[in-house]
Amino acid sequence: MHQRHPGLESLARQKKALCCLGTTRISADAWGVGGYSDAPMDPIRLSSTDRLLAVADHALRALTSTPQAARPKPAPSRPGTPLDDAERRRAGALMRVNHVGEVCAQALYSAQALATADPALRRQFERAAGEETDHLAWTAERLAELGARQSLLNPLWYAGAFGIGLLAARAGDATSLGFLIETERQVERHLEGHLDRLPVGDQESRAIVAQMKTDEATHAMAAEHAGGTRLAAPFRWAMRAAAKVMTTTAHYV
Ligand SMILES: [Fe+2]
Numbered sequence: 001m002h003q004r005h006p007g008l009e010s011l012a013r014q015k016k017a018l019c020c021l022g023t024t025r026i027s028a029d030a031w032g033v034g035g036y037s038d039a040p041m042d043p044i045r046l047s048s049t050d051r052l053l054a055v056a057d058h059a060l061r062a063l064t065s066t067p068q069a070a071r072p073k074p075a076p077s078r079p080g081t082p083l084d085d086a087e088r089r090r091a092g093a094l095m096r097v098n099h100v101g102e103v104c105a106q107a108l109y110s111a112q113a114l115a116t117a118d119p120a121l122r123r124q125f126e127r128a129a130g131e132e133t134d135h136l137a138w139t140a141e142r143l144a145e146l147g148a149r150q151s152l153l154n155p156l157w158y159a160g161a162f163g164i165g166l167l168a169a170r171a172g173d174a175t176s177l178g179f180l181i182e183t184e185r186q187v188e189r190h191l192e193g194h195l196d197r198l199p200v201g202d203q204e205s206r207a208i209v210a211q212m213k214t215d216e217a218t219h220a221m222a223a224e225h226a227g228g229t230r231l232a233a234p235f236r237w238a239m240r241a242a243a244k245v246m247t248t249t250a251h252y253v
């Protein structure tokens, strides 16, 4: 009976893990663990180079392909009303800002999953990143429905967030998680503000923002439970200032 050589089998599986250019959703295997499950089976060991390639692949997919959500787009609890031109423009600008936030979330979680040496923590980052992919897909779809475009500066936002995520991760897992807690809390408050600013008739966007807000709170709590420490006030202020620059710019560009 024919038996495959274990080395060849491993190589084939690693190749499969890296061959994710045709898909949009991040493959957990590409990070070198078994999946989003709490109990990964038969983990794949990837080299540093493999992981860097997977990170580059993830960035390209986040920026250039149509993301695919695992969950259906949240449905409004009540029907909306037709939007006039001004309302449509306002909703488009706000959802563009939210889409940029999700581009940054992809970069942050990608950097932190890359940097941590703790497999359990990496799985947690990947789980959260999966939900962030849903957010990315929903906001992209809603932008298209509103006839609005994505930010022209998405590559810049991604690169900046990736660099910041990597710096936070270099400070150790507790700080990295603390950075995530602060980020998710700030995003949660920001989404709360958007629920006030979105046109009342735009129930479609409101349903998406409401679900995202719930998910971001869950991500913050998960990071707290995983041992994240509260960042010092100057860091939190700096993060707020950076977020302000991003949201103000993305509103228009
Ligand atoms: Fe998100």
Ligand SMILES: [Fe+2]
Pocket: 105, 128, 132, 184, 215, 216, 219
């Ligand atoms: Fe989140």
